[in-house]
Amino acid sequence: MLALEPNRVISVDRLMDAIWDDEPPSTARVQIHICVSGLRRTFSALGLTDVISTRPPGYALNIPVENIDAHQFEEFVAQSYSLVEAGKPQEAVTALQSALGLWYGTALDGLQGRIIRGGALQLQERRLAAVEEWLRLELSLGHHVNLIGDLTVLVRDHPLRERLYAHLMVALYRSGRQAEALETYRMARATLVEELGIEPGDELRRLEQAILRGDGDIGDEAVTEQPPAAPRDTPIAAVQVVPRQLPAAIADFTGRTGTFADIVDVLTGPDGGEASGTVPTIVISGRGGVGKTTLAVQAAHAVRGHFPDGQLFADLRGGSGRPASALEILERFLRGLGVDGSAIPDTLDERAEIYRSRLGERRMLVLLDDVMSESQVTPLLPGSSGCAVVVTSRTRLTGLPGARRIELGVLERGRAVILLERILGEQRVRDEPEQAAALAELCGHLPLAVRIAGAKLASRPHWQLRRLADRLRDENRRLDELEHGDLGIRASIEVSYQGLPGPAKRLLRLLSLLETPDFPGWVGVCLLDEDPAEAEDLLEALVDAQLVDAGAGPAKSAPRYRFHDLIRTFARDRALAEDSAADRSASLRRALSAWLALAKEAHRREYGGDYTILHSGEARWSPPPALLERLSPHPMNCLDGERAALVAGVRQAAQLGFDELCWDLALAAETLFEARSYFDDWRSTTELALGLVRRKGNPRGVAAMLYSLGSLRIFQLEPDAALEALEPALRLFKEQNEPHGWALVLRNLAYVDSLRGDTKQAIRRYGEALEVFQLVGDRTSEAHVLSNLARSLLDGGEYAEAETYLERALKIARDVGSRRSEAQVLYRLGESALRQGQIDRAGRSFTLALRIVRDGADHIGEAYMLYGLGQVYVREGRHDQAHMILEQSLALAVRVGERLVEGRVRHELGEQALARGRFEEAAARLGQAVEIFRSLGLPPFEARALVGLAEASDGLASEEGAHAAEDAARAAWALLAGLDSVEADGLRDRLALRQPVAVPGTPRATG
Template sequence: MRDGTPSSKGHGTPPGGDFGQELRRLRARAGLSQEALAHAAGVSVRALADMERGRTRGPQRRTVGALAEALGLDDGEAAGLEGAAALGRPRPRPAIGPAGPGPLALPRDIGDFTARGPALARLLDLARSTAGDRPVVSVVAGQPGLGKTAFAVHAAHRLAPHFPDGRFALDLHGMDPEPVTPRDALARLLGALGVPDATLPAGTDDRAGLWRSLAGERRLLLLLDNAADEAQVAPLLPGAGPSLTLVTSRNALAGLESVHRTDLALLRREEAVELLSRIIGPDRVRAEAQAARDLADLCGHLPLAVRIAGQRLLSRPHERLAKLVARLAAEGRRLDGLQAGSLGVRATFALSYRQLPPESRTLLRRAALAAGADFSPETGALLAGLSYDEAVARAEELTDAGLLQSDAAAERYRFHDLLRLYAAEQADAEDGPEVRDAALDRTADWMLRRATAAALHFDVDHERTGPEADPDPDTAPTGRDEARAWLEAERAQWLAALRRAHETGRHRQVLDAAEAMHWFSDLNQHWEQWVEIFQRSADAARALGSRREEAVHLNYLAWAYNLCVHDPRAALTSADAALTAARDCGDGLQEGWALGYGAGALSRLGRTAEAQERLRGAVRCLAAQESPQGRLAELTALNSLGTLLRQTGRAAEALDIHRRSERICLAGVPGRTEEVIALYHAVARQQIGNDLAALGRWQEAEAPLRQALDAFEAAQMPAWASQARLDLGQALGAVGHPEARETLVAARAALGALRSPLQAEADAALAALDQATADT
């Protein structure tokens, strides 16, 4: 067991792994013709013949299973046949490859796209002129509703044949309160080029440099949609190579140098009528030609307004155009808005909004209050005061009306930027502050209760939470996998709920939620949000006047600063504040923790002697505690002290301390579960392995390190497991073990995914191993 899963051994494969040859042999043994076997297995004779001739080398697992059953194979033979098929199936390439379809693929083109001929022609000329190391950038800017995104997507599809190395589209969410950062945008672009997450540089500048290096070698078409400003876009632009970048933005982005500009204007009247004709059909337009021209005028020739009007008519095939014209004419203020910049967008959205049933209108405007880039039906239901099923039905209705966009894979929905602003305004106008605040409080309360119950699934020192702790037991996540999936998908929402609870004075709820997250935070140590969460919980404890809880959560905050954002100075400040609070209330347990967290910060700051002094103080303080919690804290302090001693060249003394820690684990801690003690024992075993390695006893180090790795993986603690895997890889490398490189590569990938500084140590270990291999 190397990576937490049992090593599997095959049941045997045919000589050479040739699936077709083995299938022919088995069919002949069974005395079946191709026709008879094809009929029995439910496949076509042609498909069977292609398999036997080697044209199909890796049929799907269910096909192999059907063949095995029809041939009457036993389990071993069936497994052998499946093994041969698996060898013929294509495997993903781990290395960086040419860009292809993926998460940044171009959105679907609009079949009824109209006009913009001259602008498209200019872009086509630009595409033809891209060569050498002169990348072309074209900015598509203009007022809301001009169809900038629709134009850019249509142009990208037209230009795609000129860019065989990749066509990528990335929404920068420039209208969101927090637009996509250049750092995150570069991560997605590099991922689209095949760069693994584990190898992504940490800094924005380094990511930009890598992106420019890779993009400069390819003929790429890049669509950057909804840009916020020049600072967001500039790091994403290729610096060399024959690429073309299209940037859409509400802003002019005048600060971007050496770019071409595509300034879209309003449609001409005939173009607006043509767009309407393509949406609802030419027959209806010809039948009411003047009404069609009047409708185009009432929409202000704004493409989005014309499109919304056309969709409204398309959903009512028997409604006359003149009826809609009359309705628009009766709402003069709306028409004025259509001709006045951003008011045009507001009025255009109102055209569709007011056609919706009351429940759908409520969902649309209340969902605009949700946090994050998208929202789930759960969130929509809570905000709108609907049942889950009703929220799903209304969200689907809004999606069909073009007012929401549904996620391609998950049951989640998102707004267009401008529509979200419009819907939020409607919430202000129609609901008022009392109703809006009540909806936000209701949602925050539910979200925090569910987040608390879900997080307790990971608290190995807590009796398993029952479904009754969840606000809706029937839909509550069951088990760690479902709980983790929910907590990750709804992270923005429950974090916003925590903020609202804190801001509205619900301090006990903030504390309970943060306390429940304590163990879950270990599993997602790379989340920077833990600093904010535990800062708010410490503030809540202070507001409640609970010095003990303040000490607890200041200690959690010190942990977050130390391990999540790698800020030892802030960690030391928090640990010192926790130490003061703990001594004020006479809590020796939290005093010991505070000394330990402060020592960790001091060690990271290079103040080793001070760190060692604090750790010895922590051990003395915690040894005097008689509670089970005190024993566990003592184990942590002992392990940390031993580690620090080893790092300062005192490995033999460190080994004695870690052996002492192991003896405590083996004796057990009354009142603590075996699961909890097993984790502490695993930490001790990991440190014993490292001590033995530091003493040059490499062969002895392997066993305890493997045991630690297995324990961390069984507990689903990736941050701990990745470090244990790194330690194991280094020990294996020292003795020339054949698994050394594989183990180090896996460790580096895991550490990179967690954005751990230890990734550099893994890189160095791999480089040293490769050099040693080369020398040998």
């Protein structure tokens, strides 16, 4: 069943129907769960995980469709049709042979059950259609002699398929066997008359006449004509009583245009019940207050003319504590249909029999409102296909066979405002359009809430809309404000809440305490500290009750869940009233600890262990191991899905005063924020945690957050701001006798030194940090320092020693399994090779690093690697390819806000334009690079770009260019005076050797 519909959720109810038809045993659901567990173990033994996922309301087979033979078959068939259209019949034959070669006997042979056999018949029909097309093509290619044997067997196995008889007649006739061709026609006619009582179709009759005439060219195109549809007889019943039980339609009904039209089409369209022999049934589900009854009643009034024999309506009170029974509703319906009370039997079955008999010859609409379960509905379904049923429910009622299900959500923003306008009048809303939109937003675009707000304002014509909007902004009073007369949001939600079992109520209350906009299914395990399977069942009970929404996660990952704002407010009120402060605090601490564990595990997998990071010493709640396994094989992608939750978690930990948990979570989340350039999230979470640890007097936490803030400023290339955070962090770590933290800060300070061109101080600080990392066993940080030391040595022209450091760093990165660190070291090796003129080796290093960063979706790393490859292409003389790949690097750097790469690429493109004599382009690009490097405070980079700008401006051969060249040269000389490196010496030589163009009126500068 799962393979017949891959990557789609198959409900447990449908699986039960497929296995046991209409007679499932009492243990059916348990047996299905056991089967799924067995299948998962089988897949797991073959090294395949997460092949079958649990997704409400059932299971899904997660598998690329190309791994399913039926899909491969369809692909080959589609390919054959494309080849026919392209005039390639022989290639089309080959494609069909490949398709048919996938078959081994009958599809799903040996499996029983109505649904399974239906799927098998569909597959078998597609196979026969492909066979017929293959035969047609073979005949068109003149291969008739070789087909006669196959066709004879096919006709025997499928005696009612006229197309096969036609193909056999053509093959026999073209082989000179006219008599046998005519005998085939007689055999076809006899079979069809005997089995179906019909004569052969036009195609066979035309073939017979052509053979009798001895036509020299009998066509091989199959012509299939659909018989005209038989006229539909509409029985007309003698109706004594015509019930008209529908509630009144609502004058201010708005929105739901597409859904409304779909309902009307199902109830009145040509695909309705009489065409299929079934009763059209529509189930409209949604949370309380979303407008299910309003929509159903409005649609029922719209189709009254299609059901002239009457309309029945019943409120089954599914949301109340005392739902109506089918026995009770049938009594009311029978009385409405004219049955005398004394003639109504006592039992449910007998009442249902009379009910179906009364509706048997009538065209009636039955509207069942607020249904709790399928058991309420089943006895109330008519037996006549001339009738139709509309059901509304707070649950999805997936067990009603053949029902068209419509999930009703809140109104669109504009529609909610229109509803308010229809209640209050156009002028009042147009006077305060912004406040009207705010009111709709504060009502969560829930129709009932909007109606209550509108009714309240209508009863207070002296109120401005702003007044009610301001009152609704107080979340503690919002539900109280949304009460008017008999209408109330709290009461509507209370109905659904009271229908839950106790543990599900507790989960709803605890979930509402989370500040995150959405959450994964496993969070219930943390809040309840319960068995994962039980927690998952409770969460699905909340989804079924429409108190929690479920939606697809990113990239087809596990589903995400979220609250409607008003339901969250209700649930929080209940949590404050029913749960102790200690229970709420402990539950939230467990949930936040789970997100921390997820971030820590992602960091370990990204960096090969607990390297390059610090953690607080507070005891944590440990999530189930299966939760951490969700990170595999792409931990950053998984953690990215929790990005909003991580930010909200830091904010909530700060609000609750969990200082150790707060700074630990903020620092662990930095792994994601750095890898994906989420600098705003990095800054906001770090500053929140820093404020808390300062208030709490937590010096280690303060040092950690200052270190993180300094790291962020380095990534944003703000060296002065970085120093403001890193220097006090270094002092605090020393005071706390925290050598690991001290070394991490010192490493970053050394990097700032290198950016500013102070190579000697950078090397000294890197050396001190390296000793500590080796002492505490932080191998990834050791590799980082070795790589950065190598960069400083490369600037000094000490290539051999630099490469020794890089080889050590590469071995460490590979030993610990840190792919990110490996890519960074490979980039340095590529730089080293470029400087030594080893172009092939540089290209290999950059290419390998590019694969790694792309696999990890590291866009900053990708920009760097493309820049490196662009330099390789330049050195190889492949200027067009170099320009293309450098432009790609530039676009990526601009998109992710990586200004250093942006400046370096602009500089490189400017140098290439300069080498080609394109002085205007060169001056423009190099000028942009100068501005970037100057704004970032990077003298070495700025000096390099200024030298190129001076040369480009010289080439303009104009007075303006000459002035620009002299300005650039003077600025470059000033910067180079403070730089001491091999590269700085080379730049000074370039300036000394440049030949300014003499322009009248412009004095020549001297070195």
